[in-house]
Amino acid sequence: MKSFLQYLAAVAIIIGLLQFVPTYEKTNPPVDRAKEIKAPQDVMAIFKRSCYDCHSNETHWPWYANVAPMSWAVRRDVIEGRKALNFSTWYDYDEAKRKELRKQIYRSVAIAMPLPQYLWLHPDAKLSQKDKQRIRDWASNGKGFDDIEVR
Template sequence: MKGFFLYLSILIGILAIFQLIPSYGKSNPPIDKTKEIKAPKEVMAIFKRSCYDCHSNETKWPWYADVAPMKWAVRRDVVEGRKALNFSIWQDYSQQKKEKLKKSIYRSVILAMPLSQYLWLHPNAKLSKEDKKIIQNWASDGKGYIKMDIR
């Protein structure tokens, strides 16, 4: 029993020290609705439900975004996610970048997005077959199909 309490105190000590390690900031930049992506209602609903936490400036930060070690992963996902694709500043992207991102979105919903570590805690964000079809239809401008170049 003595050993248990010793290990417990060491663990708590380590976790306390973790809290002092600097990490990415946790902020939501100001929102300018005129710059937000414009898409049909059903597409927007899916983006907002499943993607906005990492791909917009309207992140709903969970409590564990303030607790190391979880906060390192959560904040990194949001910073990297916004860098890759930010629906809140979509209108600032060039036409070329929008096209490229739409292709990338088409591909991402097949497997990669939302990230699995996110789905584990946000089961609602999981995309149904129907959701994927809606997104892919939008991303391919109604064609429902996109030529994928293998890179």
């Protein structure tokens, strides 16, 4: 019994120490609505439900974003997600970049996005086949992309 309590104490101390490891800051930079993506309401609803936590400046930070080691993964996903695609600053991208991002969005909804570890804790964010189709239609103006196979 004693060794079990010692073990618990050691784990508690280690978790306590992890809290001091520096990590990314948890930010929500101010949103300028003029720069935010404009899309039909149903498309926006999907983006807001399934993508905005990592691809906008309006992240709903969960409580575990404050607790190491979970916080490291959550914050990294948001920082890296915003870097790859930020719907809050969509019109800061030039036209060519927006076009490229649309194509990546089209591709990403097949399997990669939202990230599986996010869906595990946010099952509502899962895209239905209908949601995927809607996003693809929006991203490609209903035309699809010849070089991307749809799954």
